[in-house]
Amino acid sequence: MPLFPPVVSSLLYLVAAVCFILALRGLSSPKTARRGNLIGALGALIAVVTVFLASRLENIPWILAAIAVGTAIAWPIARRVQMTQMPQLVAMLNGVGGGAAALIALLELPHAADWWTRLAIVLTLLIGAISFAGSVITFSKLQGILSAKAIVFPGLALLMVGVLVVAVAAGAWVVTSGPFFAAVAVLVLGLAVGVLLVLPVGGADVPIVISLLNAFTGLAVAASGFVLGNVLLIIAGTLVGASGTILTRAMAQAMGRSVSGILFGAFKGGSTAGSTEASDRPVRSSSAEDVAVLLGYAQKVIIVPGYGLAVAQGQHTVAELQQALEARGIEVEYAIHPVAGRMPGHMNVLLAEANVPYESLKEMSEVNGEFKQTDVALVVGANDVVNPAAKTTPGSPIYGMPILEVGDAKQVVFLKRSMRPGFAGIENELLYEPQTTLLFGDAKDSLAKVLAAVKAL
Amino acid sequence: MDPISLATITVLAVFVGFEVVSKVSSTLHTPLMSGTNAIHGIVLIGAIIVAGQAHDPWVLAVALLAVVLATANLVGGFVVTDRMLEMFKGRAKKGTDA
Numbered sequence: 001m002p003l004f005p006p007v008v009s010s011l012l013y014l015v016a017a018v019c020f021i022l023a024l025r026g027l028s029s030p031k032t033a034r035r036g037n038l039i040g041a042l043g044a045l046i047a048v049v050t051v052f053l054a055s056r057l058e059n060i061p062w063i064l065a066a067i068a069v070g071t072a073i074a075w076p077i078a079r080r081v082q083m084t085q086m087p088q089l090v091a092m093l094n095g096v097g098g099g100a101a102a103l104i105a106l107l108e109l110p111h112a113a114d115w116w117t118r119l120a121i122v123l124t125l126l127i128g129a130i131s132f133a134g135s136v137i138t139f140s141k142l143q144g145i146l147s148a149k150a151i152v153f154p155g156l157a158l159l160m161v162g163v164l165v166v167a168v169a170a171g172a173w174v175v176t177s178g179p180f181f182a183a184v185a186v187l188v189l190g191l192a193v194g195v196l197l198v199l200p201v202g203g204a205d206v207p208i209v210i211s212l213l214n215a216f217t218g219l220a221v222a223a224s225g226f227v228l229g230n231v232l233l234i235i236a237g238t239l240v241g242a243s244g245t246i247l248t249r250a251m252a253q254a255m256g257r258s259v260s261g262i263l264f265g266a267f268k269g270g271s272t273a274g275s276t277e278a279s280d281r282p283v284r285s286s287s288a289e290d291v292a293v294l295l296g297y298a299q300k301v302i303i304v305p306g307y308g309l310a311v312a313q314g315q316h317t318v319a320e321l322q323q324a325l326e327a328r329g330i331e332v333e334y335a336i337h338p339v340a341g342r343m344p345g346h347m348n349v350l351l352a353e354a355n356v357p358y359e360s361l362k363e364m365s366e367v368n369g370e371f372k373q374t375d376v377a378l379v380v381g382a383n384d385v386v387n388p389a390a391k392t393t394p395g396s397p398i399y400g401m402p403i404l405e406v407g408d409a410k411q412v413v414f415l416k417r418s419m420r421p422g423f424a425g426i427e428n429e430l431l432y433e434p435q436t437t438l439l440f441g442d443a444k445d446s447l448a449k450v451l452a453a454v455k456a457l
Numbered sequence: 458m459d460p461i462s463l464a465t466i467t468v469l470a471v472f473v474g475f476e477v478v479s480k481v482s483s484t485l486h487t488p489l490m491s492g493t494n495a496i497h498g499i500v501l502i503g504a505i506i507v508a509g510q511a512h513d514p515w516v517l518a519v520a521l522l523a524v525v526l527a528t529a530n531l532v533g534g535f536v537v538t539d540r541m542l543e544m545f546k547g548r549a550k551k552g553t554d555a
Contacts, residue, residue: 020499023492023496024477027485027489027492028480028485029482030484030545034539034542034543037488037495037535037539040535041495044496044501048501048502050502051505057506057508057510059511060509062508062517063509063521065521066508067501067525070524070526071528071532073525073529074528074529074533075532078540086541089533090491093498093529094530096527096529096530097494097526097530100501100503100526100530101500103504103519103520103526104507107520107523116460211490214490218497220500221497222470224503225463226460228507229463231458231463231466234466234467236496238467238471238474239470239473239477240496241471241474242472242475243475244493246475246478247490247493250486338483338486343490345483345487348487349488349541352541352544363483
């Protein structure tokens with residue numbers, strides 16, 4: 001028998017909903033963010049305890065065992081994952097959430113009494129399945145299981161339209177009379193839509209799709225709240241849907257892209273496809289010692305960190321280099337592009353991990369005017385976010401994306417692994433400019449060598 | 458609850474979501490993504506309700522799978538967000554000390 005009457009459980013769900021809103025609000029400042037997240041977790045705990053005490057449930061030992069299994073899988077992964085692999089983990093967690101929503105909707109179909117509940121079921125199935133399958137594909141792209149490039153094949157657009165039409169037809173059937181096999185068909189077709197939607201998304205657009213799918217899962221959860229008549233699921237899912245939509249738009253704007261362009265650009269002839277060929281034009285490459293001299297006798301250095309730094313786990317070494325330069329009286333700042341790394345704000349997380357002081361990090365709008373007074377811009381494993389093609393070459397995949405204007409600095413040093421283009425797959429003209437020096441090698445190794453040479457000056 | 462009340466709550470939640478998130482600084486966009494990700498893991502309570510009403514063994518099995526997935530979403534999301542924000546906290550403190 002339920003311990004709580006419905007009034008008490010409704011009030012406790014309200015408390016949980018308020019906790020979630022406070023959790024999002026806490027993120028407006030780094031100081032309150034962690035407490036906010038803990039309040040959110042507390043809200044989730046209250047909600048889960050409430051559901052056990054307020055509903056007439058059978059199979060409780062099984063349910064507790066399943067919760068234990070889920071926790072045992074997720075907790076250690078979440079504790080141990082490297083910060084560079086955060087986007088993959090977010091994609092995966094999002095996918096399983098969408099999958100759970102879809103399964104719940106499928107099981108509730110036999111209990112659905114009216115057409116609008118069945119409509120909510122169809123929406124949950126479709127959006128949840130798209131989110132699950134799409135997240136699996138984004139995970140595979142980020143993890144290197146699939147190519148990070150846009151994957152397009154002839155007839156893709158036609159296939160996509162065909163699958164969608166059949167999915168809508170099956171969905172309409174479920175809404176009107178509700179046969180179970182049609183609901184299974186909606187689920188399977190939704191999975192196919194998810195795959196077809198994300199396969200053609202390539203390169204730097206993948207993180208934007210993670211954010212979009214996150215919003216999708218929120219909507220699927222909200223729709224499942226309609227199915228179950230549960231207000232907390234509706235509020236929590238809608239909050240995530242709304243916030244995910246804003247975040248997705250902000251990310252797309254930071255890259256000078258439209259969300260529809262990202263999703264459907266490849267269908268129209270592959271705007272994300274760039275060259276993967278390395279050019280054989282001459283560049284000026286140099287030794288770690290020469291770079292150390294450039295840095296050690298500068299007055300102002302701006303470091304531009306990119307994903308190459310993250311992959312090499314070089315954030316600690318770059319922090320040491322900053323300290324060594326500052327010990328010589330040199331002003332050092334970091335210029336952070338909004339999409340440096342693999343997610344917006346990802347680079348801030350990585351540098352925070354290396355204890356880089358908060359006030360050293362400058363956002364793009366703050367720092368762009370400063371490059372003119374900068375002696376050396378040190379670009380570590382970034383390419384696309386400093387590529388002037390974004391301003392000068394209409395038709396380039398990154399055209400229109402705001403960039404860090406490192407070309408204004410008196411000297412530009414690129415730490416790069418090779419001449420291969422960056423994530424967006426296009427060449428950077430800046431590499432061939434007279435004020436540019438290249439130091440080839442793994443970002444962490446190169447930084448360590450430069451650091452040693454600076455200390456020896 | 459009737460559909461109109463549910464729709465009212467949904468529309469209000471949309472506005473709250475827009476309002477709250479538009480104030481988040483771009484520095485915290487990655488934790489925002491993982492934090493909202495954690496919140497939709499609350500679909501766990503839906504999974505628990507469905508599993509708790511299952512009589513058929515296969516319905517129970519599918520519902521328990523949903524419980525496992527939703528728990529992973531919820532727990533993993535909050536834990537990983539906490540880990541990220543812990544680092545931001547350390548940095549902010551260092552900033553005020555200096």
